[in-house]
Amino acid sequence: MANGLDRLSYQSRWFHVAPERKFLFWLLMMVLAFSLPPFGQGVLLVALAMFTCWLLRVSLWRWLRWMALPMGFLLVGVVTILFSVTREPQQLLYGVHLGSVWIGVTPQGLASANSTLWRSLAALAATFWLVLNLTFPQLIVLLKRGRVPRLLTEQILLTWRFIFILLEEAAALHRAQTLRFGYRTLPLSYRSLAMLVSLLFTRVLLRYKALVTTLDIKLYQGDFHL
Structure with missing residues (x-):
């Protein structure tokens, strides 16, 4: 019984491409996802979305539904980075006074949350690309070549x-x-x-x-x- 991922990987336009090339392409995309600025990561995200949809012959809406699965975990992490607790409200762009402390958004927290969000989305799109285009037999070949x-x-x-x-x-x-x-x-x-x-x-x-x-x-x- 083949699941949906198997069927998609076998219908990929890159089905016959060597798994080593797919893995190297994924490594390149991961390097770009972690090294580019947020704008570049956003461009990479869009490019990977279009490339994945073209290779798998699926709609953009279907790809967005796949990406929505881990978004809950990602948003929780981004929210914890975005908001800070401080006793000095002048450091906050926006804050709420609760007892003896302030909870709000600092410029550093906003910048860090923004970069984390786009970096994570780009890396997630690259990983989805590899999973959806790499068949399980090709994964076994990679493991053997990697001396696992x-x-x-x-x-x-x-x-x-x-x-x-x-x-x-x-x-x-x-x-x-x-x-x-x-x-x-x-x-x-x-x-x-x-x-x-x-x-x-x-x-x-x-x-x-x-x-x-x-x-x-x-x-x-x-x-x-x-």
């Missing part, structure tokens, strides 16, 4: 495989519960969700045992062919 320990590579491979198993089982259980009106009311939804979690654990264990049996039949000796 074989055991770690095998763990990554198995984790990737079991993510698909987990999603497949969860989707099947949720579909069955929905057909039986398991999410009709809020209390019923909580009960159905609890049943889904418990059944999901059991189903995944059964799939794991089936995988072990398959490996034993194929005379598995402890090493995967990578």
Whole structure:
């Protein structure tokens, strides 16, 4: 079962480009994201957005929805940088008096939050570009070329495989519960969700045992062919 990321990476216009070139391009974009001023980082962000949409044949709206997923964590970090607590209100561009202290925005905090925001967005867009254009077999090739320990590579491979198993089982259980009106009311939804979690654990264990049996039949000796 291939997820959405797999399908997108296989339909990329750069599907046949060597993974080493993709990785080097990503490194270049990361260097630019951390070295350019905020205006340059904004230009890089727009360029990466257009380039990613063209390579994957997707709309800009879909790309923006992907970027919106981690934005909550990013905004929390930016807000903590933006606001400062001080006893000297003359240092603030705008502030609110709370007790014996002032909470507000300083020029240094505003500049730091602005640079952090654009730097993070540019780096995030570059990382999204790599993830969406690099297939999993190409990732394995990169790990082997990078002399990553074989055991770690095998763990990554198995984790990737079991993510698909987990999603497949969860989707099947949720579909069955929905057909039986398991999410009709809020209390019923909580009960159905609890049943889904418990059944999901059991189903995944059964799939794991089936995988072990398959490996034993194929005379598995402890090493995967990578």
